[in-house]
Amino acid sequence: MSDVTLRKLVKRYGEVEVIHGVDLDIADGEFVVFVGPSGCGKSTLLRMIAGLEETSSGEIRIGESDVTRADPADRGVAMVFQTYALYPHMSVEENMGFGLKMTGHAKAEVKEKVREASRILKLDDYLKRKPKALSGGQRQRVAIGRAIVRGPEVFLFDEPLSNLDAELRVDMRVEIARLHKEIGATMIYVTHDQVEAMTLADKIVVLRAGHIEQVGAPMDLYRDPDNRFVAGFIGSPAMNFVGGSAAQDGVLAPGLGAQTLQVAAAVPGVGTEVIVGIRPQHLALAPGESHLVDLVERLGGVSYAYLVAATGDRLVVELREDDPAPRPNDRVGLRVDASRVMLFDASTERRLR
Ligand SMILES: Nc1ncnc2c1ncn2[C@@H]1O[C@H](COP(=O)(O)OP(=O)(O)OP(=O)(O)O)[C@@H](O)[C@H]1O
Numbered sequence: 001m002s003d004v005t006l007r008k009l010v011k012r013y014g015e016v017e018v019i020h021g022v023d024l025d026i027a028d029g030e031f032v033v034f035v036g037p038s039g040c041g042k043s044t045l046l047r048m049i050a051g052l053e054e055t056s057s058g059e060i061r062i063g064e065s066d067v068t069r070a071d072p073a074d075r076g077v078a079m080v081f082q083t084y085a086l087y088p089h090m091s092v093e094e095n096m097g098f099g100l101k102m103t104g105h106a107k108a109e110v111k112e113k114v115r116e117a118s119r120i121l122k123l124d125d126y127l128k129r130k131p132k133a134l135s136g137g138q139r140q141r142v143a144i145g146r147a148i149v150r151g152p153e154v155f156l157f158d159e160p161l162s163n164l165d166a167e168l169r170v171d172m173r174v175e176i177a178r179l180h181k182e183i184g185a186t187m188i189y190v191t192h193d194q195v196e197a198m199t200l201a202d203k204i205v206v207l208r209a210g211h212i213e214q215v216g217a218p219m220d221l222y223r224d225p226d227n228r229f230v231a232g233f234i235g236s237p238a239m240n241f242v243g244g245s246a247a248q249d250g251v252l253a254p255g256l257g258a259q260t261l262q263v264a265a266a267v268p269g270v271g272t273e274v275i276v277g278i279r280p281q282h283l284a285l286a287p288g289e290s291h292l293v294d295l296v297e298r299l300g301g302v303s304y305a306y307l308v309a310a311t312g313d314r315l316v317v318e319l320r321e322d323d324p325a326p327r328p329n330d331r332v333g334l335r336v337d338a339s340r341v342m343l344f345d346a347s348t349e350r351r352l353r
């Protein structure tokens with residue numbers, strides 16, 4: 001079994017604490033993605049699991065073993081980094097087999113494992129090439145191959161695709177999903193790209209400033225975020241947020257127009273200030289003058305209209321292919337699908353359900 005358990009994990013650099021007591025259960029074979037803004041502690045947490053960073057306090061278990069103080073080589077993990085760091089003078093084959101060779105594995109065994117990895121990664125035709133004769137995507141596949149040949153129980157990826165161009169990222173994302181399906185190992189994957197998180201993860205862990213904000217399946221986080229941070233982080237373009245207040249029969253949010261919104265969420269006492277959240281696809285343009293069009297982005301199937309309200313609030317509205325697109329400086333009205341509005345406490349930013 002290669003489930004991974006983190007208990008009260010803390011990381012301090014001198015006086016500064018950067019991971020503040022993280023508890024997490026990762027099941028055997030699960031694909032877990034750590035996501036969050038720059039500096040939130042994703043890499044630190046991953047490197048603690050790998051054994052590349054010392055744990056200040058708390059416990060890390062992999063399967064039955066407490067590996068908190070174990071040597072990286074004894075944890076049954078293999079890590080793939082953003083920079084592939086291949087040996088330039090070695091062929092693809094030699095790069096993939098090097099680690100095994102160094103740890104004294106027999107030549108035939110190394111060859112067999114490299115062959116298996118290159119089959120999985122479709123690198124068969126490139127085995128004799130040097131890294132400089134490979135594309136970025138191929139190089140990253142070699143780096144992943146280096147991890148596969150070690151037969152780890154847990155794969156750790158730290159932003160492995162961020163050096164690739166947009167198109168290649170999509171291809172490699174699909175390949176990593178396929179790889180997980182084929183070898184079924186536990187995988188922990190760090191990214192700040194919420195699209196990668198949504199598409200790859202069985203389970204997403206949203207981190208912020210060294211804390212876990214929420215853990216859940218991608219669509220659960222999307223549909224049912226616990227707080228404003230998660231609501232704003234998951235989903236692209238991000239959810240719109242405006243200030244509002246509870247009224248007798250719903251919620252008033254001047255940034256969305258003058259109408260009272262009959263929301264599905266629990267509305268606090270009349271007059272209570274709230275944060276009102278609504279996703280771009282739950283807004284539509286309507287006849288009216290309440291909002292000024294700042295910019296329209298046409299992506300083909302969908303377009304995004306960027307609006308400014310009289311309150312100064314900025315909003316993104318998703319338009320479908322056949323919707324008439326407004327022009328910059330047009331004045332428009334807004335239709336709000338009030339049943340999709342989410343409310344958040346104005347001070348704690350917790351979701352009001
Ligand atoms: N050696 C160090 N000494 C002191 N602080 C550090 C050290 N390494 C990292 N930190 C701090 O720990 C915090 C978490 O860093 P970490 O690299 O884990 O962030 P991250 O979520 O991976 O960010 P990014 O998306 O930019 O890679 C940051 O505030 C960083 O400044």
Ligand SMILES: [Mg+2]
Pocket residue numbers: 042043044
């Ligand atoms: Mg990082």
